[in-house]
Amino acid sequence: MELVLFRHNRSDGPVTFAEYCAAGGFDALKRTLRELSPLDVQQLVIDSGMRGRGGAGFPTGKKWSFVPRDLPGPRYLICNSDEMEPGTYKDRVLLEHNPWHLVEGITLAAYVLGVSHAFIFIRRGYETPAGNLRAALAEAEQAGLLGDNILGSGFSLKVDLHVSAGRYICGEETALMNALEGKRANPRAKPPFPAVRGLWGGPTVVNNVETLSNVPAIVRNGPEWFRGLAAIPEAAGTKLFCFSGHVRTTVCAELPLGMTVGEMIDGPAGGMRPGSRFKACIPGGASTPFLTAGHLDVPMDFDTVAKAGSRLGTGGVVVFDHRTCMVAATLNLVSFYARESCGWCTPCREGLPFVRHVLARIERGEGEPEDIDILREHVKFLSLSFCPLAPGAMGPVEGLLRLFEEEIRDHIVKKSCPFGSGRPGA
Ligand SMILES: Cc1cc2nc3c(=O)[nH]c(=O)nc-3n(C[C@H](O)[C@H](O)[C@H](O)COP(=O)(O)O)c2cc1C
Known part of the structure; x- marks a missing residue:
């Protein structure tokens, strides 16, 4: 099983800039700025079948394609790292181990969208991830991989890290934009959709941490490779799943999309706790309907979980045993x-x-x-x-x-x- 995001993780701190580069990190950005147009990169992401990892599973390249290229004025890219959905802690674990995928991914996405100012909106209390990101953003800028005239290409990008005021609604993309503008974090009416009228009225894309973190590997290795990572042909890529509840191991694991719920619980989650029998789980964070023992062979992918009456959501799997009311x-x-x-x-x-x-x-x-x-x-x-x-x-x-x-x-x-x-x- 090939890992993308957790490949170089170690137990004693975040992956360093040198380690990330030695493993091919920033090769995708260097190649892009040398030889690929924004639309080339967008097409690679469309062809990869990548679907947003923030909960709704919207195709990422398609979302980018909605941003009008002919409107005057600035456009914005926001990375959503609010992660307050109970049962979901994948973005935290990812950023604790490796902030570099996101730093490179946000730069590639900004290049595609013609964005020169991006934001990372991070959950209050995520101090280690925020510290890792601050250090990585500064180091990338020092190396000429962020900031003005990146690698002499003429493309510039400023990335600001913004700490949330700490309400769950701030993760909803339009409430998030109000929060960034310093207003009360109410959701906004749609339409207009953020791709046309978002932050400060400019065209805006909001993407999840895990979504953007996958972009460098898609550009480096190609869409076919990314599709081939999944366990079933209808799915594409790996996904970070987090397990909690009545399982032996509370863990966040990177797994091929399309593994069954039962395989996941018996595998990385270590099976049920001693004396516990599986009764139900929520498969994708607190807003997703339950799956029961009759669903243990359902492949965990967006469409198959939807057909089973639930949603893949964020991949936050909370397991309940036979004694649970x-x-x-x-x-x-x-x-x-x-x-x-x-x-x-x-x-x-x-x-x-x-x-x-x-x-x-x-x-x-x-x-x-x-x-x-x-x-x-x-x-x-x-x-x-x-x-x-x-x-x-x-x-x-x-x-x-x-x-x-x-x-x-x-x-x-x-x-x-x-x-x-x-x-x-x-
Ligand atoms: C109440 C609420 C909270 C949300 N919280 C988050 C969040 O913490 N992180 C996230 O990525 N998406 C969250 N979303 C979804 C975002 O609105 C948005 O769809 C997502 O960031 C898009 O990213 P993606 O296209 O990469 O999946 C939330 C949605 C709602 C309705």
Whole structure:
């Protein structure tokens, strides 16, 4: 199995500039500035089949192609390193081990987009990753790989690192732009889409850390090579998956896209904890509907996980064992979203605390049979909110209703939690 992003990781600190260069680092940038046009690089990324690793899986090269090339004024590139989704910690691990993929990737993407000022928006509290990035950006500039007139090519790029004020909504791309502009971090209406009117009104692309970090290897080794890294022909590349919950090993691993959920849990996650049997997992961060034991042979790729009724999301796999109360697990997830609602639109501000309230009373054994229909209505109703936060929060609720309705009814009939109010991770 060939690794791309974790290839040179070591346990005693981040990969150094010299080590990255010795392994072919910055070769892609040097070759690009010598012999490739922005559209050549964009085409390589389109041909590679690379899909965004920030959650939605949108094709990266296609996103870049939406930026109009003829509008006057500056354009911007933002790297989203906010990573506040529970169960997701891949960008942190990547930047703790190797900030260089991102430094080279952001430079290549900026070259494609005609951007001369880029931003890395990083989660508050990510002090080691931020420190690694600050040092790497300074070192790259000293080596002439960032800043004015990079390697004498005439292309210049300034990269600013911005630390988030610390709310989950700041990771939503339009709220992120408001935050960078110093405004309250509410999402903006779309259209206009950021590719046309984004940061300070200029065309803007927002990409995830892992997405941009893959670009140098795609340019260096070619799109065919990248596609061939996946375990199934429909997928492309590797992906960082993070495991937590009732598995033996809490770990972030780079794996071929298309490995099955079962293979991942038995492999890098070390299997279930002693005495635990697999009951369910969320495959891609807190906003993704549950998968159950019947899904253990589903290949973990964007389209196949969607066909199975969930989403690959960020690849944050949280595993629940046979003793987990799924009502309590869902309540735990919804409580996070209710707390993090920015309050801008009514369905989210009022709806999420109400769904939390209904789940809490079911879990306590005080639910009524009509609560199931109330939850179902809210899954529909909250999809009408202004941004994807509330629909995301309803992902686990939808999964709970579809896959564990009997378990909800059990709470209501027995007037207590059949699992003794077991919270996940306990
Ligand atoms: C509430 C909310 C929080 C988000 N947080 C993040 C985040 O922390 N990191 C991220 O890359 N994308 C996050 N996203 C998705 C971004 O809006 C955007 O789609 C993503 O950064 C695009 O990157 P990609 O095309 O490389 O996948 C979030 C979306 C929502 C609705």
